[in-house]
Amino acid sequence: MPEHKYLKKFIEASPSGDFANLRKAVEYGRDKCLNELEISGLVGRGGAGFSTAAKWKFAWNSPDVVLICNGDEGEPGSFKDRYILENGAFLLLEGLLISAFMLNSSEVYLYIRDEYKDALEAFHKCLDDNLDLIVWYCEQVNPGFELKVVCGGGAYVCGDETSLINSLEGKRPHSRIKPPYPAEKGLRGLPTIVNNVETLSNLPLIIRDGGEKFSSMGVEGSRGSKLICLSGNVEKPGLYEIEMGKITLEEIIYTLGGGCPNGKLKFVIPGGTSTAVLAPDGLKIAVDYGSLRKAGTSLGTGAVIVADESVDALDAACNAADFFMSETCGICFPCKEGNRQIDHLLNLIRQGKGQESYLKLIQDVALTASCAARCGLGQSCGNMVTSLIDKFRTDFVGAKL
Amino acid sequence: MITLKINDKSVKVTEGTSIFEAAESIGCKIPALCYHRDLSVYGGCRLCIVEIKGRAGFPISCATPVEEGMEVLTHTPEICELRKNIFDLIIAYYPFECQLKCDSCATNKICELRQLAEEMEINELKFVPIARQGEMDDSSLALKFDSSRCINCGRCVRVCREVQHVGILTPSRRGPATQVSTFMDKGMGNVDCTGCGQCLLVCPVGAIQENFEINQVLAAIADPKKHVVVQVAPSVRFTIGEEFGEKAGVNLEKQMVTALRKLNFDQIFDTVFSADLTIMEESAEFIKRFTEGAKLPLISSCCPGWIRFAEDHLPELKDNLSTCKSPQQMFGALLKSYYAEKKGLEPKDIVSVSVMPCTAKKAECMRPEMIENGIYDVDYVLTTRELASMIQSRGMHLPELPEGKYDAPFGITTGAGLLFGVSGGVMEAALRTAYELITKEELPKIEFDDVRGLKGIKSAEIDIKGTKIKVAVANGLENSWQLLKHADDYHFIEIMACTGGCIGGGGQPISRDPDVLQKRKNGLYKDDKNMKLRKSHKNPAIQQLYKEFLGHPLSEKSHHYLHINADLQSPFIPK
Ligand SMILES: Cc1cc2nc3c(=O)[nH]c(=O)nc-3n(C[C@H](O)[C@H](O)[C@H](O)COP(=O)(O)O)c2cc1C
Ligand code: SF4
Ligand code: SF4
Ligand code: SF4
Ligand code: SF4
Numbered sequence: 001m002p003e004h005k006y007l008k009k010f011i012e013a014s015p016s017g018d019f020a021n022l023r024k025a026v027e028y029g030r031d032k033c034l035n036e037l038e039i040s041g042l043v044g045r046g047g048a049g050f051s052t053a054a055k056w057k058f059a060w061n062s063p064d065v066v067l068i069c070n071g072d073e074g075e076p077g078s079f080k081d082r083y084i085l086e087n088g089a090f091l092l093l094e095g096l097l098i099s100a101f102m103l104n105s106s107e108v109y110l111y112i113r114d115e116y117k118d119a120l121e122a123f124h125k126c127l128d129d130n131l132d133l134i135v136w137y138c139e140q141v142n143p144g145f146e147l148k149v150v151c152g153g154g155a156y157v158c159g160d161e162t163s164l165i166n167s168l169e170g171k172r173p174h175s176r177i178k179p180p181y182p183a184e185k186g187l188r189g190l191p192t193i194v195n196n197v198e199t200l201s202n203l204p205l206i207i208r209d210g211g212e213k214f215s216s217m218g219v220e221g222s223r224g225s226k227l228i229c230l231s232g233n234v235e236k237p238g239l240y241e242i243e244m245g246k247i248t249l250e251e252i253i254y255t256l257g258g259g260c261p262n263g264k265l266k267f268v269i270p271g272g273t274s275t276a277v278l279a280p281d282g283l284k285i286a287v288d289y290g291s292l293r294k295a296g297t298s299l300g301t302g303a304v305i306v307a308d309e310s311v312d313a314l315d316a317a318c319n320a321a322d323f324f325m326s327e328t329c330g331i332c333f334p335c336k337e338g339n340r341q342i343d344h345l346l347n348l349i350r351q352g353k354g355q356e357s358y359l360k361l362i363q364d365v366a367l368t369a370s371c372a373a374r375c376g377l378g379q380s381c382g383n384m385v386t387s388l389i390d391k392f393r394t395d396f397v398g399a400k401l
Numbered sequence: 402m403i404t405l406k407i408n409d410k411s412v413k414v415t416e417g418t419s420i421f422e423a424a425e426s427i428g429c430k431i432p433a434l435c436y437h438r439d440l441s442v443y444g445g446c447r448l449c450i451v452e453i454k455g456r457a458g459f460p461i462s463c464a465t466p467v468e469e470g471m472e473v474l475t476h477t478p479e480i481c482e483l484r485k486n487i488f489d490l491i492i493a494y495y496p497f498e499c500q501l502k503c504d505s506c507a508t509n510k511i512c513e514l515r516q517l518a519e520e521m522e523i524n525e526l527k528f529v530p531i532a533r534q535g536e537m538d539d540s541s542l543a544l545k546f547d548s549s550r551c552i553n554c555g556r557c558v559r560v561c562r563e564v565q566h567v568g569i570l571t572p573s574r575r576g577p578a579t580q581v582s583t584f585m586d587k588g589m590g591n592v593d594c595t596g597c598g599q600c601l602l603v604c605p606v607g608a609i610q611e612n613f614e615i616n617q618v619l620a621a622i623a624d625p626k627k628h629v630v631v632q633v634a635p636s637v638r639f640t641i642g643e644e645f646g647e648k649a650g651v652n653l654e655k656q657m658v659t660a661l662r663k664l665n666f667d668q669i670f671d672t673v674f675s676a677d678l679t680i681m682e683e684s685a686e687f688i689k690r691f692t693e694g695a696k697l698p699l700i701s702s703c704c705p706g707w708i709r710f711a712e713d714h715l716p717e718l719k720d721n722l723s724t725c726k727s728p729q730q731m732f733g734a735l736l737k738s739y740y741a742e743k744k745g746l747e748p749k750d751i752v753s754v755s756v757m758p759c760t761a762k763k764a765e766c767m768r769p770e771m772i773e774n775g776i777y778d779v780d781y782v783l784t785t786r787e788l789a790s791m792i793q794s795r796g797m798h799l800p801e802l803p804e805g806k807y808d809a810p811f812g813i814t815t816g817a818g819l820l821f822g823v824s825g826g827v828m829e830a831a832l833r834t835a836y837e838l839i840t841k842e843e844l845p846k847i848e849f850d851d852v853r854g855l856k857g858i859k860s861a862e863i864d865i866k867g868t869k870i871k872v873a874v875a876n877g878l879e880n881s882w883q884l885l886k887h888a889d890d891y892h893f894i895e896i897m898a899c900t901g902g903c904i905g906g907g908g909q910p911i912s913r914d915p916d917v918l919q920k921r922k923n924g925l926y927k928d929d930k931n932m933k934l935r936k937s938h939k940n941p942a943i944q945q946l947y948k949e950f951l952g953h954p955l956s957e958k959s960h961h962y963l964h965i966n967a968d969l970q971s972p973f974i975p976k
Binding site: 177326328329330332334336337338339361365367372374 | 442443444445446447458486487494527529531552553572574577
C-alpha cells in the first residue's frame with residue numbers, strides 16, 4: 001500500500017469524532033439534508049458519476065429502503081476505498097449513518113471484497129471504538145437500524161450494483177436486467193440504494209460545510225474533491241486527493257507523481273482498465289468527469305495507471321483482455337463470447353499467427369459488446385484494447401504480423 | 402390498450418406486452434435465442450436489440466414493455482450488423498463440426514442457429530473459431546446432455562425450474578467457463594431429474610437429447626432368435642406426422658402400423674389396449690378405496706415423470722398413489738406372461754419395445770419393480786422422434802404408406818384408452834367406467850368437459866347418483882405442485898408431468914408452433930368421438946383377458962402383473 005500523498009479533506013474530517021456531523025444532520029432533518037446534498041452536486045465515485053441526490057430521490061418516499069455501500073473495489077489499479085476503510089473508517093461510518101438516516105433505511109450493508117482483510121479489521125475496530133455512539137444512534141435516531149458487513153467472493157462483476165445485490169441474495173453474481181433499477185426494485189425486491197465507499201464518505205463533509213461550500217470546489221458536473229489512485233511507472237505512486245477540474249492529468253503525473261522514473265511516458269489509463277488510454281499528447285486535460293468524457297475516455301474510479309515506453313501495447317492489451325474474459329459473469333453472449341474472441345485474437349497475434357484483419361475484428365467485437373452487452377463490464381470491456389490499437393498500431397502490426 | 406409504432410407501422414397491444422411480442426403480433430420476427438414465450442425473460446443472447454426513438458443505446462425488446470407513442474425500429478442496418486456479430490461470435494465458439502455446415506449435422510432439423518442464420522442471411526463467418534471442449538453427461542437413463550453444444554441460453558434451466566418445479570439444471574463454473582450443469586456435476590442421472598424431457602423440447606440447439614435406443618432395437622430385430630414386439634402409445638399417432646411435414650393432430654395410426662411392419666417388428670400392438678386395462682384396475686382401486694373409506698385422494702400413477710417427482714418432492718403422498726403400473730409397463734408385463742404363454746414363447750426370447758411420447762419412460766422400464774427374475778417388462782423405449790427417424794432412414798414417407806392394422810389378441814381398443822394421451826384423459830376415462838360400475842346405469846353424458854383443455858389445473862365435482870366426487874387434474878409439475886398443496890380437497894387426482902399431458906411429452910416432435918398442443922389435443926378428442934367403443938369396460942378384448950387370464954380387476958394375478966407392490970424410492974438399476 002503506497003502511503004498517501006496529497007490527502008486533505010478526508011483526513012481532516014476524520015478525527016475519531018463525536019458524530020458532530022451526524023448530530024447536525026439529525027437536527028436538520030432528512031429533507032434539509034437532501035437539499036444540501038442536491039446543492040453540493042455530489043456525483044457517485046464508483047465509476048459512472050451519477051448524481052447521488054438524483055438517485056436517492058427515486059427512493060426518497062419509499063418505506064423500507066435498503067442501503068448498500070459498495071466496497072468491492074475490483075477495478076485494477078483502484079485502491080481508494082481500501083484506503084478509506086483502513087485509514088478513515090470513522091468517516092465512512094458517519095457517512096453511512098447519515099445516509100441511512102436520510103434514506104430512512106434500517107437495513108444497511110457494507111460489501112467489502114474478500115481480499116481486503118485489513119480493511120475489514122479496521123472497520124470492525126472502528127465499530128467497536130464507537131459502540132456508545134452507535135447505540136445512541138440505534139436508540140434515538142434510527143430504531144431498528146442494522147448494519148451488516150458482508151465479504152464478497154472476489155469476482156470483479158460483484159462490484160456492479162445489480163450483481164452485488166444478487167450476490168447478497170446468495171445467487172450467482174450476474175447483472176440484472178435494467179429497468180427496474182435497484183432504487184426501484186433491488187434487494188429482495190425492495191428499493192435499494194447502492195453507493196460507493198468514497199461517495200458516502202463525502203456526506204459528513206457536505207453536512208459539516210454545507211452543500212454550497214462543497215460545490216464551490218470542482219467544476220460543473222464534478223463537484224468536490226476526488227481520490228486519485230496513481231500507479232504504474234511513476235516516481236511517486238500513491239493516493240492523491242485533487243480538486244476536480246482544477247488540475248490536469250499531466251500535472252497529476254508529473255507534479256504530484258514525479259513523472260516516469262526510467263524512460264518516457266507511453267500512455268496513461270485514466271480511470272481503470274475499463275477506460276480508454278490517453279497518449280502523451282492527450283494529457284493536458286482537466287481531470288473531471290466531463291472533460292475526460294469529452295476526450296473519449298472516462299475518469300472511472302480515478303485509477304490512473306501510467307505506462308512508460310518499456311510497456312508493449314500488445315502485452316497491455318492481452319492483459320486487459322484476459323482480465324475481462326476471466327471476469328465476465330457469463331450470462332450475455334456479446335460479453336462472454338466477445339471477450340473470448342478478443343483474447344483469442346490477441347494471443348494469436350502475440351504468437352505471430354495473426355493477421356492484420358484481426359485488428360478490425362477486435363474493433364467489431366468491442367463495438368458489439370459496447371452496444372449490446374447487458375452490463376457495464378461488457379459495455380466497457382473493449383475500451384482499453386481498442387484505444388491501444390488506435391494509438392499504438394505498430395506494437396500490434398510491427399513485429400508480430 | 403397501448404398504441405405504438407414498430408417500423409412505422411401502428412400496433413395496438415395490451416399494456417405490459419413486450420416490444421418483442423408486439424412485433425411478433427404484426428408478423429415482424431425479431432431474432433432471439435434465449436427468449437421463450439413460456440418462460441421468464443433472460444436477456445442473455447442480446448439478439449433482440451432494437452432502437453427506440455429518443456432513447457440511448459439498444460434496449461432488448463424481450464425485456465422492454467411497450468409504451469404509448471413509442472417508435473421502435475427493429476431492423477436498421479446498424480442493428481442487423483450488431484446481430485450478425487453476436488451470432489457469429491456464438492458460432493466461433495461452437496463445436497468445430499458446426500461452423501454452419503448444417504447439411505451434415507444431426508440436429509439440423511431442430512436447430513434454431515440454422516434457422517437464424519437463414520433469417521439473418523448469414524453466409525459468411527468472420528470471427529476466428531476457437532477450440533472448445535465439452536463433456537457428455539450420459540448418467541441419465543432418459544436423456545443425455547452434450548455441454549459442447551450448449552450455448553447457455555438458459556431455457557432448459559428455466560423450464561426445469563419454472564414449469565417443472567424441479568430445478569436440477571443450473572449455470573455452474575465461473576466466467577468464460579460458465580456452463581449449464583447439475584449440482585456438483587453429479588449428472589442428470591444422479592440428481593432429482595424426472596426425465597420428463599421438457600428441457601430437451603425447449604433447447605434451441607439439441608444439446609439435450611434422449612438416450613437413443615434405435616441401434617439396440619435394430620439389433621434385436623435382426624436377431625432371428627428374438628421375437629420383437631412393439632407397442633405404440635396413444636398420443637404418438639397424432640404427432641408423428643409432424644416429423645414428415647404433416648399438420649399436428651392428424652391421426653396416422655394405420656400408416657404407422659404399416660411402417661412398423663416394414664421395419665420387421667414381429668407383432669404390433671396398441672398401448673391404448675393397456676390404457677383400457679389401466680382404467681379397469683384404477684377405477685376398481687378408486688371404488689374400493691372410496692367405499693371402504695381408505696386413504697384418499699387417489700392419485701394417478703401412469704406418468705413416470707410424475708412418479709419420480711413425487712418420490713423426490715412429495716414422499717408424504719406415497720400412499721395416495723395408485724398402485725397401478727403405467728399402461729406401458731402393464732403391456733410389457735402381459736407380453737412376458739399371458740402373451741408368451743399363449744404363443745408358446747420363452748419370456749427371455751421376447752424383446753418388448755415401446756414407442757412413447759416420453760423420455761421418462763426410458764428410465765421407467767429400468768426400475769427394479771418393473772423387472773422380474775431378470776426379465777424386463779419393457780426392454781427398449783423409443784420416442785416418437787426416434788421412430789420417425791427409423792422410418793425416414795428406410796426411405797419411407799409415412800403419410801403415403803398404405804393402411805395397416807394392429808395385431809390380435811390386443812387389437813380392440815376404446816376412445817377412453819386413447820384419451821391417456823392428453824391431460825384430463827385418464828380422469829375422464831376412469832370416470833366413464835367408475836360411474837357405470839358404481840351405478841350400473843349408462844352414463845347420461847360421456848364427455849367430462851371440466852377436465853378437458855390445456856389449463857394447468859382443472860377441477861370438477863361429479864355427481865354419481867347423489868354421491869359427490871371431487872376430482873382435479875394438473876399438467877406440468879409446477880402446476881401439480883400447486884394443486885397438491887390442496888390434495889386433501891379431492892377424492893381423485895390425475896397428474897401428468899408434461900405440459901398438456903403426453904401430447905406435450907419430451908419424446909414428441911420438437912415444434913416451435915405456439916398452438917401445437919391445441920392442435921394435437923383437438924385431433925385426439927375428435928378421434929375419441931369417432932370411436933365405436935368409448936368406455937374401457939365395454940372393450941370385449943379386455944373382458945376376454947380377464948376371463949382367460951386375470952380373473953377380475955384387483956385379483957391376485959392383476960396385482961402380480963399390473964400393480965407395483967414394492968416400495969417406491971428404489972434406485973434405478975442400469976442395464
Ligand atoms: C463490472 C462493474 C464493476 C463495478 N465495480 C464497482 C466497484 O468495485 N465499486 C463501486 O463502487 N462501483 C462499482 N461499479 C459501479 C456500480 O455498479 C454502481 O454504479 C456504483 O456502486 C454506484 O455508486 P456511486 O453512485 O456512488 O458511484 C461497477 C460496475 C460494473 C459494471
Ligand atoms: S456484460 Fe458481461 S458481465 Fe455483464 S451481464 Fe453480460 S456477460 Fe455478464
Ligand atoms: S428432464 Fe425434466 S426434470 Fe430433468 S432436467 Fe429436464 S426439465 Fe428438468
Ligand atoms: S442445453 Fe440447450 S436449452 Fe439448455 S442452456 Fe444449453 S442450449 Fe440452452
Ligand atoms: S406426461 Fe406423458 S410424456 Fe410426459 S412424462 Fe408423463 S408419461 Fe411421459
